[in-house]
Amino acid sequence: MTGNANDKLVLNITGMTCGHCVMTVRKALESLRGVKEAVVSLDEGKAVVTYDPAQVGAEDMIRKVESVGYGAAQA
Ligand SMILES: [Cu+2]
Numbered sequence: 001m002t003g004n005a006n007d008k009l010v011l012n013i014t015g016m017t018c019g020h021c022v023m024t025v026r027k028a029l030e031s032l033r034g035v036k037e038a039v040v041s042l043d044e045g046k047a048v049v050t051y052d053p054a055q056v057g058a059e060d061m062i063r064k065v066e067s068v069g070y071g072a073a074q075a
Pocket residue numbers: 016017018019020021022
């Protein structure tokens with residue numbers, strides 16, 4: 001594994017309507033190499049992602065969320 005970089009990033013997520021959507025977005029984000037944890041809130045329409053910036057960036061996360069059918073933008 002890589003070092004101790006644990007940056008946090010907040011994404012605004014659009015299109016989520018239920019708990020299943022939340023899980024889909026969470027799993028998509030957590031499938032990215034370098035993402036350690038994604039905490040997704042339906043009420044807030046947000047994802048708080050803990051990640052290693054040496055391995056993954058906001059653009060990768062946004063593309064991944066879009067690939068599973070939701071909208072994402074850096075908060
Ligand atoms: Cu849903």
